[in-house]
Amino acid sequence: MLRVVRAILGALILFFNWVFTPRGVKRAPQAQAKIDSETKNLALYQYKSCPFCVKVRRSMKRNSLNIETRDAKRVASHKDELVNGGGALKVPCLRIEDEKGEVSWMYESSDIIQYLESRFSTPQTS
Numbered sequence: 703m704l705r706v707v708r709a710i711l712g713a714l715i716l717f718f719n720w721v722f723t724p725r726g727v728k729r730a731p732q733a734q735a736k737i738d739s740e741t742k743n744l745a746l747y748q749y750k751s752c753p754f755c756v757k758v759r760r761s762m763k764r765n766s767l768n769i770e771t772r773d774a775k776r777v778a779s780h781k782d783e784l785v786n787g788g789g790a791l792k793v794p795c796l797r798i799e800d801e802k803g804e805v806s807w808m809y810e811s812s813d814i815i816q817y818l819e820s821r822f823s824t825p826q827t828s
């Protein structure tokens with residue numbers, strides 16, 4: 703029963719997310735290319751219909767951040783990476799690799815959004 707309720711809620715979350723998809727910020731091609739090269743070192747471990755993950759993905763979309771998403775529910779290797787690397791099976795979790803190749807893991811949707819916005823947000827000009 704709980705599974706059915708969860709499935710319905712998940713479908714509703716995905717539906718409303720699809721209907722109200724935010725518009726991505728438009729950057730000059732060079733500026734976007736620079737951000738794309740920086741976000742190559744990030745990956746978001748997530749579940750498709752988790753509301754906290756949807757919140758982070760919407761922030762990524764709003765800020766036009768092309769960050770790889772890794773499904774930790776359906777893909778066993780991603781689940782293992784998350785548990786072994788981050789220390790807990792909890793999503794969303796952002797894997798951050800710095801320029802020296804050192805990896806850190808950030809849990810909590812609000813912290814992830816704050817991190818992404820402070821690092822990459824571009825003020826809208828129009």
Ligand SMILES: N[C@@H](CCC(=O)N[C@@H](CS)C(=O)NCC(=O)O)C(=O)O
Pocket residue numbers: 749752753754791792793794809810811812
């Ligand atoms: N406060 C956390 C809540 C995250 C959370 O509760 N995530 C759930 C999925 S919606 C989770 O990972 N549960 C553990 C599991 O499903 O194994 C946040 O804002 O990121």
